[in-house]
Amino acid sequence: MLLELKKTGIRFGGLRAVQDLDLSVETGQLYGLIGPNGAGKTTVFNLITGIYAPTEGDIQLGGQSIVGIGPVGVATAGIARTFQNIRLFGGLTVLENVKVAMFRRQAGTLFEAVLRAPRFQREEAEATAAARELLETFGLADVAGLGAEELPYGLRRRLEIARALATRPRLLLLDEPAAGMNPSEAESLMHLIRWVRDSFEVTILLIEHHMPVVMGICERICVLDHGAQIAVGTPKEIRDNPVVIEAYLGAEAET
Amino acid sequence: MNRATLLGYAALAAAIAIVWAIDIYAIPWTNPYYTNIAIRVGFNLLAVMGLALVLGFTGQFSLGHAGFMAVGAYGSASLALYLNVPPMVAVPLGGLLAAVAGLVVGVPSLRLSGDYLAVVTLGFNQIIVVLVQNVPALGGALGLTGVPVATTFGITFTWVLLGAVFMRNLLRSAHGRAFAAVRDNEIATRSLGVDTTRVKVTAFVVGAFWAGIAGALLGFYNSSIFPKQFEFDRSIELLTMVVLGGTGSLSGPFLAAGLLTALPEALREFSQYRMVVYAALLILMMGLRPQGILGRHELSDVVRGMWRRRASASDGATNAP
Numbered sequence: 001m002l003l004e005l006k007k008t009g010i011r012f013g014g015l016r017a018v019q020d021l022d023l024s025v026e027t028g029q030l031y032g033l034i035g036p037n038g039a040g041k042t043t044v045f046n047l048i049t050g051i052y053a054p055t056e057g058d059i060q061l062g063g064q065s066i067v068g069i070g071p072v073g074v075a076t077a078g079i080a081r082t083f084q085n086i087r088l089f090g091g092l093t094v095l096e097n098v099k100v101a102m103f104r105r106q107a108g109t110l111f112e113a114v115l116r117a118p119r120f121q122r123e124e125a126e127a128t129a130a131a132r133e134l135l136e137t138f139g140l141a142d143v144a145g146l147g148a149e150e151l152p153y154g155l156r157r158r159l160e161i162a163r164a165l166a167t168r169p170r171l172l173l174l175d176e177p178a179a180g181m182n183p184s185e186a187e188s189l190m191h192l193i194r195w196v197r198d199s200f201e202v203t204i205l206l207i208e209h210h211m212p213v214v215m216g217i218c219e220r221i222c223v224l225d226h227g228a229q230i231a232v233g234t235p236k237e238i239r240d241n242p243v244v245i246e247a248y249l250g251a252e253a254e255t
Numbered sequence: 256m257n258r259a260t261l262l263g264y265a266a267l268a269a270a271i272a273i274v275w276a277i278d279i280y281a282i283p284w285t286n287p288y289y290t291n292i293a294i295r296v297g298f299n300l301l302a303v304m305g306l307a308l309v310l311g312f313t314g315q316f317s318l319g320h321a322g323f324m325a326v327g328a329y330g331s332a333s334l335a336l337y338l339n340v341p342p343m344v345a346v347p348l349g350g351l352l353a354a355v356a357g358l359v360v361g362v363p364s365l366r367l368s369g370d371y372l373a374v375v376t377l378g379f380n381q382i383i384v385v386l387v388q389n390v391p392a393l394g395g396a397l398g399l400t401g402v403p404v405a406t407t408f409g410i411t412f413t414w415v416l417l418g419a420v421f422m423r424n425l426l427r428s429a430h431g432r433a434f435a436a437v438r439d440n441e442i443a444t445r446s447l448g449v450d451t452t453r454v455k456v457t458a459f460v461v462g463a464f465w466a467g468i469a470g471a472l473l474g475f476y477n478s479s480i481f482p483k484q485f486e487f488d489r490s491i492e493l494l495t496m497v498v499l500g501g502t503g504s505l506s507g508p509f510l511a512a513g514l515l516t517a518l519p520e521a522l523r524e525f526s527q528y529r530m531v532v533y534a535a536l537l538i539l540m541m542g543l544r545p546q547g548i549l550g551r552h553e554l555s556d557v558v559r560g561m562w563r564r565r566a567s568a569s570d571g572a573t574n575a576p
């Protein structure tokens with residue numbers, strides 16, 4: 001088991017945004033986290049990545065608790081993520097965005113950078129090469145020199161995934177990567193995600209609204225509603241589950 | 256060491272040689288009035304450089320930059336006066352003292368997010384001024400006098416060149432990208448495993464170091480230093496230069512520092528309205544060009560852009576029917 005949430009919960013004042021959540025993601029799995037708007041999905045990501053500390057329960061990566069080690073600690077432990085509202089570095093180029101993710105692995109000191117010492121030169125060349133290769137595989141090589149803010153929306157999402165992968169994570173969390181895309185764009189993104197899982201040998205936990213897409217690529221799915229897990233299983237089991245249908249239809253009726 | 260690096264070192268050496276050639280062959284024949292302005296522009300270039308790093312490139316709102324100048328000035332002058340440390344050595348030591356002060360102020364306040372830094376740095380600036388006013392060994396309100404005179408045009412601009420190359424190389428490195436990442440999105444930066452507190456403290460300490468160098472050179476230039484020189488309005492003046500020049504640019508604030516140091520000289524009779532003029536300039540700038548003169552660009556980008564535009568304009572002319 002790579003990631004395990006054990007009876008995890010968090011309260012914001014009186015609101016129990018997530019409660020009593022058990023979640024087990026196996027190494028190599030492509031796992032889907034779905035649920036109506038406001039169900040607590042993003043909050044689960046924020047709990048895993050240490051942005052919030054759970055008020056109940058425990059979160060373990062590879063059998064070790066990662067509660068309380070903070071976002072930097074979690075990233076160092078091997079979890080990378082993207083954000084529902086894309087968070088790129090607008091003042092940096094596409095290439096530089098990816099290179100920021102390699103900062104942690106670069107040992108060169110500030111003085112070596114200022115003096116342009118050999119180790120600085122070597123690490124810089126290595127980072128550039130690795131970042132370019134990654135951009136190549138994501139079809140972003142041609143825009144490597146553009147400012148991140150100049151990218152069209154769909155490419156921004158791709159860049160954010162590439163940047164997360166540049167940290168060489170064991171577990172990749174994707175928060176609504178297909179949001180704002182039309183069905184065919186979403187479809188092609190999902191193929192990309194499956195391909196990423198296979199070729200980077202990374203475990204993926206994915207939040208997504210586009211149901212057909214999630215059903216198509218995920219091996220296992222957890223459904224949240226009002227912060228609680230209402231179903232977990234294979235796509236087929238989820239599709240046929242009356243409780244899930246009820247939650248979604250109910251949500252649809254409200255909006 | 257590769258070719259580009261060697262060329263870079265050679266260019267720096269050549270630039271320093273030119274500065275000293277000017278110092279030896281031109282300065283003796285120059286009206287001391289203009290030399291004085293040039294040297295004071297140099298001090299402001301050094302001080303503004305550090306603040307450009309902290310505010311412009313790392314996005315941290317520091318309101319006490321003059322406090323670090325004070326630490327550098329009083330620290331290095333005391334070393335020279337009481338321990339007979341030669342000014343050549345006392346200046347970098349003054350920078351280091353300011354860097355230590357930066358560490359002491361930065362570590363607790365940069366851990367917390369948002370406006371703490373502004374409040375703490377503002378307080379720090381006031382505390383430093385009150386402190387030197389009340390320590391007899393530092394001259395009190397009357398100031399520290401009898402500081403050896405050692406700062407020349409050559410020394411000032413050698414430091415400016417070293418500082419500018421230091422900054423340029425730092426900004427074009429993994430550290431430079433980390434500064435910009437913190438400024439643009441701190442949460443995303445952390446999610447990539449970058450310790451943002453450390454990055455911010457690094458920027459802050461480096462910024463304090465160069466402010467300290469500026470202060471130290473100032474002391475060895477005037478032969479006396481006064482608490483009044485490092486009060487809050489001095490910090491605001493430096494802030495104005497960064498905002499006016501462009502946050503996220505190095506040459507922009509340099510340009511603004513040059514303008515705002517030289518202009519008041521030209522408009523001597525209005526000097527008591529200096530702060531009013533700064534405020535008006537800032538407000539005008541916010542309306543007309545909120546990103547500052549150069550925005551996030553460097554002078555070299557602008558020149559290159561003008562070339563490109565001229566080239567494409569002439570292309571257009573030849574293609575015209």
Ligand SMILES: Nc1ncnc2c1ncn2[C@@H]1O[C@H](COP(=O)(O)OP(=O)(O)O)[C@@H](O)[C@H]1O
Binds near residue numbers: 037042
């Ligand atoms: N920092 C916070 N403070 C207070 N309430 C929050 C906070 N973060 C999330 N919530 C609440 O938690 C609930 C779940 O939000 P979220 O996890 O963003 O939902 P989802 O991603 O499933 O759409 C919402 O009611 C939201 O308002």
Ligand SMILES: [Mg+2]
Binds near residue numbers: 041042043084
């Ligand atoms: Mg969400």
